[in-house]
Amino acid sequence: MAATCKQRVYVRGSYMPFEEDETHEFKGHREIAPEDTPPWAFRHPTESQSRKAISRNLNAFLNTGLGGVVYCGVDDRGRVLGLHLTRYQKDHMLLSVRCLLMRYRPAVPSARYRVTFVPVVSSAEVDDPPAEFAYDVSRRTKQHLVATSHYCWCDADARARSVSGIIPLSYVIEIEILPWADRDKALHPFYLTESGQCYVRRQASIMPAAALIRRQSxxxxxxxxxxxxxxxxxxxxxxxxxxxxxxxxxxxxxxxxxxxxxxxxxxxxxxxxxxxxxxxxxxxxxxxxxxxxxxxxxx
Ligand SMILES: [Zn+2]
Structure with a gap:
């Protein structure tokens, strides 16, 4: 019998084996584009600070050329919390990332990034992770509402399941920007976000490129x-x-x-x-x- 690879999982409540740095960013939410953040969050200073869209981080990873990974479902201290997602919500996340990066200038080719959903389990489930709940394959072709804070049908579906006692599995969403690997070109391309901003990564933080250039000058x-x-x-x-x-x-x-x-x-x-x-x-x-x-x- 062919050897099977053990499924990679995170243990709920455990801590990541590294801290935020030049290529790792932790996020407790899954708001990809600025439009995903609800308006009320901007009226609370602490909320608006902690719920800044993931777009800024992805843009900064692209503009360093080194790439990096945003871990959604991990708090600022590196503790694994996980995000409950149905299959349809996972599809929604893939579309959100894809749509966002298509709005960049230039658009980011799909070969430059990868999205992985790693299950979050209890320590007792590490060797035998629970299986995903059954889903209707035909509904996966249904359109999603992305780049907005309004509920999508997949969110309404997840809520209805929760009311029925069906809690979807929990995941850490790893959004990975791959390093610039085109050795034939001396400099990697620079990207502007959906709103025309350009960010660069400095250790565990990001900053607008213009501010960095001004500071270095x-x-x-x-x-x-x-x-x-x-x-x-x-x-x-x-x-x-x-x-x-x-x-x-x-x-x-x-x-x-x-x-x-x-x-x-x-x-x-x-x-x-x-x-x-x-x-x-x-x-x-x-x-x-x-x-x-x-x-x-x-x-
Ligand atoms: Zn959706």
Missing amino acids: EQMALQSQRDISALQARLDSGLLSKVRANIGKFIDVSEAFGSAGLNGRQYELDSDDSEDSWDAEYQPEHRLVASLSDGATVV
């Missing part, structure tokens, strides 16, 4: 100013010490020449030099030493 300008100041300080310090050293050498040699009765030669060396011979801004040591060496050789 400010940091680069600040760093450049620091580099210039440091360089100026080094130049000032180096030039000053060289000028002092050369003046010291000049005095020493002058005194030596003077004691040997060669002051006229010193004058000749100075007059032969160009008028900027004492301009310490440009290689003063080389110019001064060379002149004095000539004089010394003549002597």
Whole structure:
């Protein structure tokens, strides 16, 4: 008998083995597009903050080129909660993701993403996960209402089942953006969201690309100013010490020449030099030493 692969599951209440980072994002809801969030949520600051549409995260994963996974049904601390979904609601989720990514500019090809429903079970069910409830195959061709906070028929169906005591299975929805793999092109494409925004991922957070560019420009300008100041300080310090050293050498040699009765030669060396011979801004040591060496050789 051929070996069968063990079905991958999450244990309800357990914690994910990693934290949110550059390629992992946890979401406790399944609101894919901004239109999926009910209007009342925007009137409550805490709700509007925690229920931001998943679109922003998917866009940021696309724009890093590294890809990433949004885990719906996992709270911010990484605890697995799961989302109860019927087969029809799972179809609805697939359509929601597909429709959203088709609204991006450019549209995201289906080869760039993958949606997986991983069952959430109790620790006692890990080795033998419960099966999905029976469903009517013909109803799977029925149209769904996506990109709206209004109830779809699949939600009404799920509610009716719940009233009857039929609780659908629980899942973590993994929406995966695959890494950019086209090695022939130097840079991965950038995508705008359905509302024309462009996000980038930074560790466990996202931010608009424009804000990131502005911040990095400010940091680069600040760093450049620091580099210039440091360089100026080094130049000032180096030039000053060289000028002092050369003046010291000049005095020493002058005194030596003077004691040997060669002051006229010193004058000749100075007059032969160009008028900027004492301009310490440009290689003063080389110019001064060379002149004095000539004089010394003549002597
Ligand atoms: Zn639906």
